[in-house]
Amino acid sequence: MKIVVINGSPKGDSSVTIHSVKFLQKKFPEHEFHILHIAKRIKGIERRRQTFDGIIDEIEAADGVLWAFPLYILMVPARLKRFIELIYEHSAEAAFKGKYTAALSTSVHFNDHIAHRYIQGICDDLDMKFVASFSADMMDLINENEQKRLIQFGKVFLSAIQHQYPTIKRYRPLDWNEFDYKPGKNVPSIDASNKRVLVISDARSDDNNLQKMADSFCASFASKVETINLRDLKIVSSCIGCLQCGYDNDCAFDERDDFNCFYREKVLQADVLVFAGTMTDRFLSCLWKTYFDRTFFMGHFPSLIGVQLGVIISGPLTENENLRDFFEGYSGWQQAHILGFVSDEIGDSEEIDTQLQDLARRGIEFANMGYVQPQTFLGVGAHKVFRDEIWGRLRTVFQADHRGYKEQGWYDFPMxxxxxxxxxxxxxxxxxxxxxxxxxxxxxxxxxxxxxxxxxxxx
Ligand SMILES: Cc1cc2nc3c(=O)[nH]c(=O)nc-3n(C[C@H](O)[C@H](O)[C@H](O)COP(=O)(O)O)c2cc1C
Incomplete structure (x- = not known):
């Protein structure tokens, strides 16, 4: 059988994840694992339609599709996200329909379930036959027991294809009724003069609802608040996982684009931060994912401690709990305070106005009080996972984190x-x-x- 492997790691052939696939290839020589370095080649795939079509032809001819990816900020890397967007933009869904599929990732298990749910959701949307997820630790391949487990996963996947075993969908298709939000006049009553409010959006000229919701939110304040559209920033690349930033938070792209300066000078100064985006498949846009991936230059150390975080979404948010989980997981890790979510799926312009105005009120009120809700498992878990990782095997590379953890007294091991x-x-x-x-x-x-x-x- 021929298995097409969609490699979502920007590191291409030197990816840790892809070595698990190569291991499977050695263990199942009777089958062909054809690896496509999608993430590494994404710019060319985006630019040349022929290249994209060639990939789709390979998928069409395959017996199965294996999504292989590293975890990047609770999700798949921006470059893999972009490939998924291209499938829809070029109406190439038919090539995936009815194909057996599985997902294999490596990570340190920080919110790996969110990325896997996302991929499974995409597979369900593409009408594929999803067999199994396999989320390995990044060093599992060097452990003999874990190698056995990987071989078992290979068997599970390959025999499902061979025997055409039945599969079951986990997610219903997203149901979205286009709704034209008509903002009323939000009373500019909220005094934000002593707090810095920053709204970041990626609204395109045709993202009518998103832009209008962001504007209504801003109109709730008595004074002007800052808004930044990610599309106006020069961002030459999403994160490529080079890890140069680990030593002193200096990103390899520092000199080449606006992102790091924007993050330091705008995002890190905000008391109230609002993310505004349109749902694109089961996440936001690839540009938003690029934003999150590029924040990795700050390492594992939370950079939004105590920040009031609001989320404005255009799209069916309640049907996509995983997206909410992403923001809650992100906020928990960052030790920020989730103010709430406002989405146009409410379908009632007046109600949306009210919700946006109240989001603004809560942001300022809580920022003035310094109120941050207690950590749930998402924050406590993040702290413990990263504390152990940075003290241990990640310390050599992530020296900046190590210094931060020491300074903050965060090596709070019970022993x-x-x-x-x-x-x-x-x-x-x-x-x-x-x-x-x-x-x-x-x-x-x-x-x-x-x-x-x-x-x-x-x-
Ligand atoms: C930008 C970036 C973000 C990451 N985010 C996560 C994460 O959210 N959760 C996690 O468990 N690991 C995370 N990791 C760790 C990688 O998933 C892990 O090192 C993986 O094995 C890399 O695989 P690759 O070599 O195939 O790219 C991140 C690594 C990078 C470079």
């Missing part, structure tokens, strides 16, 4: 906390003595909230 360590050691000893264990278990009924009770009494 370095002497009192907790001692209590746990004594407690463990005690739990092994039946009478002490009984007493501890009795104490648990009221003892855990003992200090809480004291606080409430004093309040």
């Amino acid at each position: 370095w906390d002497a009192p907790t360590h001692m209590m746990a050691a004594m407690g463990t000893l005690g739990m092994n003595i039946p009478r002490v264990r009984e007493q501890i278990q009795e104490m648990l009924k009221y003892g855990v909230s003992f200090r809480h009770r004291k606080i409430v009494e004093k309040a």
